Amino acid sequence: MAVPEQYDAIVLGAGGAGLMCAGFAGQRGRRVLVVDHNDEPGRKILISGGGRCNFTNLGAAPDRYLSANPHFAVSALKRYTAHDFLELVEAHGIAWHEKTLGQLFCDGSARQIVALLMAECAKGEVTFRFGHSVGAVDHANNRFRVTAGDRVAEAPALVIATGGPSIPKLGATGLAYDLARRFGLKVVEPRPALVPLTLGGDQALFRALSGVAAPVKASCEGASFREAALFTHRGMSGPAILQVSSYWRRGRSVAIDFLPDERPGWLLAAKRERPRARLSGLLDQRLPGRLAETLAERLGVAGELANMPDRTLSEVERRLADWRFDPTGSEGYAKAEVTAGGIATDGLSSRTMEARKVPGLFAVGEAVDVTGWLGGYNFQWAWSSGYAAAQAL
Numbered sequence: 001m002a003v004p005e006q007y008d009a010i011v012l013g014a015g016g017a018g019l020m021c022a023g024f025a026g027q028r029g030r031r032v033l034v035v036d037h038n039d040e041p042g043r044k045i046l047i048s049g050g051g052r053c054n055f056t057n058l059g060a061a062p063d064r065y066l067s068a069n070p071h072f073a074v075s076a077l078k079r080y081t082a083h084d085f086l087e088l089v090e091a092h093g094i095a096w097h098e099k100t101l102g103q104l105f106c107d108g109s110a111r112q113i114v115a116l117l118m119a120e121c122a123k124g125e126v127t128f129r130f131g132h133s134v135g136a137v138d139h140a141n142n143r144f145r146v147t148a149g150d151r152v153a154e155a156p157a158l159v160i161a162t163g164g165p166s167i168p169k170l171g172a173t174g175l176a177y178d179l180a181r182r183f184g185l186k187v188v189e190p191r192p193a194l195v196p197l198t199l200g201g202d203q204a205l206f207r208a209l210s211g212v213a214a215p216v217k218a219s220c221e222g223a224s225f226r227e228a229a230l231f232t233h234r235g236m237s238g239p240a241i242l243q244v245s246s247y248w249r250r251g252r253s254v255a256i257d258f259l260p261d262e263r264p265g266w267l268l269a270a271k272r273e274r275p276r277a278r279l280s281g282l283l284d285q286r287l288p289g290r291l292a293e294t295l296a297e298r299l300g301v302a303g304e305l306a307n308m309p310d311r312t313l314s315e316v317e318r319r320l321a322d323w324r325f326d327p328t329g330s331e332g333y334a335k336a337e338v339t340a341g342g343i344a345t346d347g348l349s350s351r352t353m354e355a356r357k358v359p360g361l362f363a364v365g366e367a368v369d370v371t372g373w374l375g376g377y378n379f380q381w382a383w384s385s386g387y388a389a390a391q392a393l
């Protein structure tokens, strides 16, 4: 058997969280090895934000994250903020812009963010082993021993940064959960999040609207998002739907307000002002034609407003503001931008990401049960949690 190479820390996974952790730990004088089975680092970063990487969000605050313990993210997010990462981006001369809702993107390419992280790792003299899947992971005498290909490495610290199982074709696996369980940590049931939802049964008819998008307010389980929804050949997508998908569980419904800008009573006011108008016409002025037509058809009211009782119009207004969809499922890990759930935070220190009962074992990034909204929040968690662990290595 090969003689183990000695390091101060072994980081499993060269995604955003692993690279951040490795670079900063290296710069603190730690000898760090990063192992990844992909041939290159940061594959999710490369395809993120349509190739421009939405690398953080100026509004990154704990209430933008889902977790069984909503307070867990507070410490790390406070110690390494969106502004800290932005400073790093600027120090590397990367041009950026704010798109909307505090979302920051590269002007150029997501490659610049990977290059930034690799440059920080180079400063910290981090060693990489790409193209090797993680084999045996052993723990004895307070040392972790990791086999990767034909090489063996040993260190007093091991950082689990292998993310969640979303988008397996990019190299995503459930290794983080297997390792966590082996070391006695609990795992909050993982599920696809930021994912398109599918429609069936009676509501499958909406799939005929494939390609139609509209600005809506989508709500699920107390969370609401005012963004665009898009009908697809399988169901619904678009930012508003991706956001609520993280809150959605099987058997629950998603409520859509198709006219979030209309004030209560708008339809009765329209009846008074334009009694000869028809509902289909009013909807057509406010929504894409095919959607307006489908909604009017489903509401089953035809004729002029003047001929409709106020009660009917109030009910129509209510339904348009609270249209219930009952998704049959989601498009799953193949299409999910992130995985919700993951390594339970109650076994980890929120300050350092170290396992309470296994000194030297850390978990960072998406592998942990902290899931951000759409809009740069997940990368910010990768940076903040990676940085937190790096300070403790």
Ligand SMILES: Cc1cc2nc3c(=O)[nH]c(=O)nc-3n(C[C@H](O)[C@H](O)[C@H](O)COP(=O)(O)OP(=O)(O)OC[C@H]3O[C@@H](n4cnc5c(N)ncnc54)[C@H](O)[C@@H]3O)c2cc1C
Pocket (backbone or CB within 6 Å): 012, 013, 014, 015, 016, 017, 018, 035, 036, 037, 038, 041, 042, 043, 044, 045, 047, 048, 049, 050, 053, 054, 055, 056, 132, 133, 134, 161, 162, 163, 164, 166, 167, 170, 171, 172, 173, 174, 175, 336, 337, 338, 364, 365, 366, 367, 375, 376, 377, 378, 379, 380, 382
């Ligand atoms: C299409 C898409 C677009 C996205 N866009 C954005 C965005 O614009 N903004 C944003 O904030 N978030 C975005 N996200 C989410 C974001 O990419 C992730 O939350 C983030 O990359 C998580 O970082 P991580 O380092 O924890 O995990 P990952 O980036 O998943 O890194 C894990 C690493 O571990 C390696 N690995 C896994 N299993 C093994 C194994 N068994 N052996 C060896 N190595 C292994 C993987 O190859 C990978 O390199 C997007 C996600 C997707 C899929």
